Amino acid sequence: MNEASIRATFADSLQTKQRFLDACVPSLQQLCEVAIRVLRGGGKLLFCGNGGSSCDAAHAAGELVGWFEAKQRRAYAAIALGHQVPTLTAIGNDAGYEHVFAREVEAIGRPGDLLIGFTTSGGSKNVVKALQKAREQGIGTAVLCGEKRGAALEHADVVVQVPSANTARIQECHLVCVHVLCGAVEAALGA
Numbered sequence: 001m002n003e004a005s006i007r008a009t010f011a012d013s014l015q016t017k018q019r020f021l022d023a024c025v026p027s028l029q030q031l032c033e034v035a036i037r038v039l040r041g042g043g044k045l046l047f048c049g050n051g052g053s054s055c056d057a058a059h060a061a062g063e064l065v066g067w068f069e070a071k072q073r074r075a076y077a078a079i080a081l082g083h084q085v086p087t088l089t090a091i092g093n094d095a096g097y098e099h100v101f102a103r104e105v106e107a108i109g110r111p112g113d114l115l116i117g118f119t120t121s122g123g124s125k126n127v128v129k130a131l132q133k134a135r136e137q138g139i140g141t142a143v144l145c146g147e148k149r150g151a152a153l154e155h156a157d158v159v160v161q162v163p164s165a166n167t168a169r170i171q172e173c174h175l176v177c178v179h180v181l182c183g184a185v186e187a188a189l190g191a
Contacts, residue, residue, distance in 0.1 A: 016169040017176065020162055027160045028177055031116070031142050032184035034158055038114040038140065039189060044077035046109060046139075048101040048130050049118030052171045056118045056144075058083055060178045068182035076185060079108065081130070101130035111138035119143060120170040122150025122161075131155035144177055146170040 035045055045064065047057035057080040064078035081104045082088050091100045105115060115134040117127040122145040131141045132155050142158035146165055153159050162173040 012166070013169060013172050016162065016164045016166070017173060019164070020173050023163055024160060027158065028180060031144075031158045031160055031177075032181055034140060034142065035114055035116075035181060036185055036188045038112065039076055039185060041112055043110070043112035043114065044079060046079050046081055046105060046113055046115045046134075047118070048081040048104075048115070048127055050124050050126065052167075053118035053120060053124075053174070054080070054082060056171065056174050056178055057081070057116075059175070060116070060181065063178070063182040064185060068179070068186055070186045070190070073186065073190060076189065081105070098125040098129050101126050102133040105130050105133045105137065105139065109134055109137055109139045114140040114142060116142045116144065117152060117156070118145075118174055119150065119152050120146045120167045120174075122146060122148045122152050124150075124152065128152050128155060144174050 038045060047060050049057045061078040061080040064076040067073065081101045087104065088100050091103045095103065109115065115130060117131055119127045122143070128151045131143065131152055134141050135155055141156045142160070143152045143156040144160045145152060146162050148165060160177060162170045164170050
């Protein structure tokens, strides 16, 4: 890879983030407000996603249970679904991969919780089924996605939609969204 390619990648990333700033901040602010309200009310945040988006889900839960920037605070209730390999493989084998998150939502989700799904396409079947199950159980729903109008958007109370179809650019924005969310929670809830 040459210098021009590296510069082009960074420029594209910056442009995507600028488009996000210009159009999407209100939806991210809404997500932060809902998450704070859920945690204040004694609920928990459930995160899910596939591949790199699974890493975003785990990152978000880890920062909230552990620490983001505030080192002296209580742990916040957050779980990344799909990270227990025996559970994941059993559900995937016995019921099908599209059910892996929904089954966990059924087991541990309660009214007053919030399910946050990451899907760059907006149509990941297992994220869609998890959102559907959450709604059936009276659980709030949110989705972070790209510009495609996938089925997940139909089942989300809050949609944070990155204005890009490029998976890498979407995931880069999602990571910033995770950091904004964690910072907002810490600022609002403190110790």
